[in-house]
Amino acid sequence: MRNQPETLHEYNIPRLHWWFLLSGFVFLLSLVLMIWVDYSGGYAPWLALHGDREWKNYQHQFYTLDMKRLADDAKAAEVKANEAGLARMQDDLEKTNGELSGKKAEETKLQAAVDQARVEDDLITRQFTMEKAMRDQDRSLYEEALERDNMNTDVPEVRESKNKAEKQNDFVSKLDLLKQQADAKLQATKDNQTVLMGHEVELQHNIKRLDDGIKLLTTRYKQLDSSLVQGVVNAPVIEFAAGTIKVEQIIADKHHTDVNFATVPRVDRCIMCHKGIDRKDPTPEDRDWRAKHKIEVIEWSRQPQPLRNHPQMDLFVGDTSPHPATTYGCTVCHWGWDRETTFSRSGHTPEAEEKQPYILDASTKQWVKAPKSEDDEDDDTKAQKVVVSKTNVVEMTQKEVWQKNHNWEEEEFLMQPMRSAKYVQASCLKCHNAQTNLKGGEKLDHGRRLIEQLGCWSCHKMKQMETYTTHHVAAGEDFEGLCKFYDVNADDVRRLNGFPQEVSLTIGQEVNIPIRTLRKPGPSLYKVASKTNKEWMRKWLDNPVAFRPNTYMPRFWGLDNNAGTPDRNAVEINAIAEYLFAVSDQPKYPVPPVQGDAENGKKLVGQLGCMGCHVIDEKLMDVKVPASLKQYMDDWQYRRLRSQGPQLAGVGSKAGGNWLYAWLKDPKQYHPRTKMPNLRLGDQEAADVATYLAGLHNEKTDQETLPEAKGELLDKETIEYLQVTLPMEEARKKINNLDDLIELYFVDEETMKYYQDPARLAREETQLKALQKEFEETFDDAVDRKAKKLAAQIEQVKVKIQAAKQTVAGMQFTDKKNVYLGSKLIFRYGCYACHDIHGFETAKPIGTELSEWGSKPVDKLDFGLVDIEKGRLSWLKQKLHAPRSFDRGRIDVTRMPQELLRMGKFNLTDEQIDQIVTVVSGMTDEKLTPNEARQLTPAEFQIERGRWTVKELNCIGCHIVEAQGGAVRATGIATGMEPPLLSGTPTQLHQGQRTQPDWLFQFIKAPQTGQIRPWLHVRMPTFGLTDGEANVLVKYFALQGEAQFPYQSPKIDMTPEHLAAGKQLFEQLKCALCHIVDGKALGKPLAEIPEEDLPRLAPNLSQAHLRLQRDWLVNKWLVEPLAQQPGTRMPQFEYGTAIAPNILGGDGRKQIEALVDYVLTLGTHEQVAEVVPAPAPVAAPTQPQAQP
Amino acid sequence: MKLSKLLMVVVVSVLVTTVSHAADSASVSGKITFDGKPPKQKKIPTDADPKCAEMHADSPLLNEEVVVNADGTLKNVFVYVKSGLEGKTYDTPKTPVELTQTGCHYVPHVFGMMVKQPLEIINSDDTLHNIHAMPAKSKEFNVGQPNKDMKTVRTFAEPEIMVHFKCDVHPWMSAYVGVMTNPFYSVSGDDGAFSLKGLPAGEYQVAAWHEKYGEQVQKIKVGDGEAKTLDFKFSKPAE
Secondary structure (H helix, E strand, O other), X not given: OOOOOOOOOOOXXXXXXXXXXXXXXXXXXXXXXXXXXXHHOOOOHHHOOOXXXXXXXXXXXXXXXXXXXXXXXXXXXXXXXXXXXXXXXHHHHHHHHHHHHHOHHHHHHHHHHHHHHHHHHHHHHHHHHHHHHHHHHHHHHHHHHHHHOOOOOOOHHHHHHHHHHHHHHHHHHHHHHHHHHHHHHHHHHHHHHHXXXXXXXXXXXXXXXXXXXXXXXXXXXXXXXXXXXXXXXXXXXXXXXXXXXXXXXEEEEEEEEEEOOEEEEEEEOHHHOOOOOOOOOOOHHHHHHHHHOOOOOOOHHHOOOOOOOOOOOOOEEOOOOOEEHHHHOOHHHHOOOOOOOOOOOOOOOOOOOOOEEEEEEOOOOEEEEOOEOHHHOOOOOOOOOEOOOHHHXXXXXXXXXXXXXXXXXXXXXXXXXXXXXXXXXXXXXXXXXXXXXXXXXXXXXXHHHHHHHHOHHHHXXXXXXXXXEEEEOOOOOOHHHHHHHHOOOHXXXXXXXXXXXXXXXXXXXXXXXXXXXXXXXXXOOOOHHHOOOHHHHHHHHHOHHHHOOOOOOOEOOOOOOOOOOHHHHHHHHHHHHHHHHHHOOOOOOOOOOOOOOHHHHHHHHHHHOHHHOOOOOOHHHHOOOHHHHHHHHHOHHHHHHHHOOOOOOOEOOOOOHHHHHHHHHOHHHHOOOOOOOEOOOOHHHHHHHHHHHHOOEOHHHHHOOOOOOOHHHHHXXXXXXXXXXXXXXXXXXXXXXXXXXXXXXXOOHHHXXXXXXXXXXXXXXXXXXXXXXXXXXXXXXXHHHHHHHHHHHHHHHHHHHHHHHHHHHOOOHHHHHHHHHHHHHHHHHOHHHOOOOOOOOOOOOOOOOOOOHHHOOHHXXXXXXXXOOOOHHHHHHHHHHOOOHHHOOOEOOOEOHHHOOOOOEOOOOHHHHHHHHHHHHOOOOOOOOOOOOOOOOHHHHHHXXXXXXXXHHOHHHOOEEOOEEOHHHHHHHHHOOOOOOOEOOOOOOEHHHHEOHHHHHHHHHOHHHHOOOOOOOOOXXXXXXXXXHHHHHHHHHHHHOOOOOOOOOOOOOOOHHHHHHHHHHHHHOOHHHOEEEOOEEOOEEHHHOOHHHHHHOEEEHHHHHHHEOHHHHHHHHOOOHHHHOOOOOOOEOOOOOOOOOOOHHHOHHHHXXXXXXXXXXXXXXXXOOOOOOOOOOOOOOOOOOOOO | OHHHHHHHHHHHOOEEOOOOOOOOOEEEEEEEEEEOOOOOOOEEOOOOOHHHHHHOOOOOEEOOOOOEOOOOEEOOOEXXXXXXXXXXXXXXXXXXXXXXXXXXXXXXXXXXEEOOOOEEEEEOOXXXXXXXXXXXXXXXXXXXXXXXXXXXXXXXXXXXXXXXXEOOOOOOOEEEEEEEOOOOEEEOOOOOEEEEEEEOXXXXXXXEEEOOOEEEEEEEEEOOOOEEEOOEEEEOOOO
């Protein structure tokens, strides 16, 4: 060992060794600790490291539960197997085996018998074939001999050969018989064998099947039950290999999310905790069966979260559902942070704001819902009876419970926090916005309908409300052809796609085909001065709800930010009313030609079907505060009432009898786009109804007096608005000369463009001069024509402007100020978005676009000084409840009146607000790839268009369509005066199957021509539809009813016997006792039948051949009328021998066909002429008339 | 007012004792009286169907909505045990109940039957009748009977007080059936009397239903073999 020179160290080696040792221990310890913390994070609460690995706990709970399930299932399977006779079968098998082995000889004998039979059969078959050949030879020898001897049978040679042939033939016949016997014997012995063997095979198969089931369950159970196996596979560190407690995920690669500006597939780890999500509940039968056998069953829907299963397995998660979890995952609908594995950070959003009772579960140290008493389950409204002692129960909101159980805190920076169950339907919108009547999307449907009706979309652009289907242009398609294919208006397509007049398509181009076109929801105000009076208008604007509690018109004054300025409000309201009346057209409505009878008018309103869309309800007028209407508003009835026409109580305070008369006679003359159809009222009817309605006054509105609009305030506010564009001094002066600022409101739409582009007139005049000059030089006629046209146009504009100047000049000074201020206020509040108002034809809506509102960051929302939770949805709810509340506390301090919030307050219930919130929060910036979006099939497209038309026309006010609606039908059914059900549940009637499309088209276009029950009081209105619109409905009914379309004429059996039998049945069943035939019923012309007998009559059968489909009559209607139209008066006959054993041999089906075919000839040229006496057993054939 | 009257009826109802001790042998019987001036039965015009008019050429058909007997008792009142038999089950009789359409009206006008008991509907007229039953709980049916002496059998699956029958061909025709789960029901006839026999001892709510005057309910307690009386009084509601 060499002596090394002492190296100089700043440190001491041995001491360093100690340090190494120490740090080694520290590292080892921290490694162990790390592993332990990682491993035990969830289920070692004593370590005070809560939360991070909660999912381990849940997986543990799940497997414990699942083990129990397996044990139960195994037990059940065993019992079931025994029930199915496992033991017996095993016995059988053994016995059979025993028998088989015991009688081995028999088996051998059987086999020998088969063998022998086969040999015998072979031999005889061979012999038979040989002898048959011999016989054929003999025959031919005989024939040859015969020919040789010139057909003389007496020649011995011939006779001999004939004898031989005959003998041989007999022999062959005998052999044939023997062969058949041998065949049969062989088959019989084979059968014997099969029976014996087959029985055994079958038994063994059954036993195996039952056995396997039990084995499978018990193996899995043992595997899970074995604590050793569990302990090893889930041990620290090695758990990664094959642990059952592990990280799990669904990669929904068709659905994407944005992570740090990159689009990546969603990777959902929700199932790490929600492990029971796809577990099915036992069927009621299974539950009963197990209860009987005292085997427990786990109901996954009753497990505490997160182990509960999905509540709508038929729609989601399940493999056979339209949205299986394996491809859709969870967060595509529920939102939340897909990759996160902790409760809070994954974005769970608490549900209810109301408190509920919770108790602390001692075993899990978790707060759980206090159990309710059993009889409570069916009735949620009943006060909760808590079983446990009251002292343990704490009333908490879900949020508070989560804070206690999971240390929950809001994830402020999560862009897609989980949607609470209440609003989860919002997610449907991104894929299904073109579809309505969504199963499981009822709230969304209600919300969208509400948005359509309230007109939210008319101020706020909402792309999701512009529903369309997307067409990918294929080779050879042109624009016209495309429009024709979809049967849509080319202009609507151009508008939606922003196409120019001339459209050329390229292959692969996407063209959006509109499903519907929304129209301004409010009535036109172009002629408002002829309809109502200024006084009413002011009261209405002041508080629409006071006059009509169920109105869609929002309130603009008396709200949070202007309730304190009643005088200012009075000035604004007055200015708007003055403006509307000043610019309104003034058509004259003369006194009706006949005197009206209010009493009869009232009766008519009840009978004609007005109540399908309107309501006349004094109750609605008594109410002071909208909140007290809640009960009434919440029910379906209210939504229906609210859905179409205005409530008519008090309408006389608003409109006069003359206007009402003209309106009732033809609503479209006043407002071309009105939804009100024409009821084809006679002069007297219209006068009666108008008199009745004009007499309905809202006394409170009549007596109400509004504060006077003060002149000095009018000046002040006018100057305020002038100041927007002018310096203060000039504004003060300008108020005295407003003419040039208001002139433009008194010209038409075309001329207004000259005001919007003030240089235009001068430009056109210069242009004219140039043209004139050119003409003088060239004498070109074309130039002359152009010049003259332009000159005329300029002249016309000048005349119009001059007229407007005169009108304005003739106005009072105050009126001018009012018109000026009114125009500014209409601009401010955006009234023109819902109403037609002169002067605002091209004005842009005032609302913010909401197409991506659902993704708006919360920090972009102004909560003002309102103390609510800082969340997207709570903001929106507050906005809808009290739209101006965010101005609370800062009026006059920081803001000018013009800067205040201006959205109107709609009179909405909490339920309605939730529905709207659902829709708006579903309008997000999520981009879908074509794969993800739900494409409509052509049939679905047509059905959606039809649904939209049905909604727009409010068909369901009277009829039942898609099993909805039918209020008028419900009231008429007792008296036999009901409008028919048009499409019900799948087993009920579908209009498309019942009537012929041509007839339906005609009837929709002109109902008066196809009346089959002319005595009905309720009247199918004329909606004034275009051919295209009527076709939409016809197609809708055909496609929705899965009926044949286009329609093909049926084959009618025209044989005289068949029709005569039909006629005989027709008479025997006394069809004509109710049905009209040839304009007669009971042998009397319709006009002679007393009125009280009319309701028991039935449709005119002379029109049946034009109206009804034979298939439907034969296969549905006559077979079971009640199944088609509940409540129908058409009886079901027991066709066949029960009613007519002598007709068509008592064959029910044939009788129905004959009857239908006969009815389908009524009113046609083929009609059976003669009456066949009823009792004749066989009908004498009658000749149909020759066709011309 | 009405309540105190009812109370009085209960209080003064006479107790009739019996010596029978057999099980299920109690009975409740009584009379339905009508208080006030009996409304007159209106004639029904039957011209709509000449066959019906023919049958009633001499004796016009009378409206059966309210039929007050000569002794001031009320006919066609359906009396039944409304509650008190919960948990007990009774066999459904196999013998059918008959409802006949004769002379263009229903006989009987009011009757009772048990759930799933066959109802035999007979057409004795030489015209078309359709029997249209409009139950709220069981399945609606509407059967046409074009021939004389046709029979149709139907049942009701659910109990219901009362199921209305109508004929759409002859709108004046009307009948009611009480569909019961027990056999304790009775309809007052020409003497206005009813009786419920073979009841087990117990406390019951007995109801009397009339198509125009609605339903009245009284409580009664019967012991083994006891026979009690119970009277109901209907009157025209004040208008």
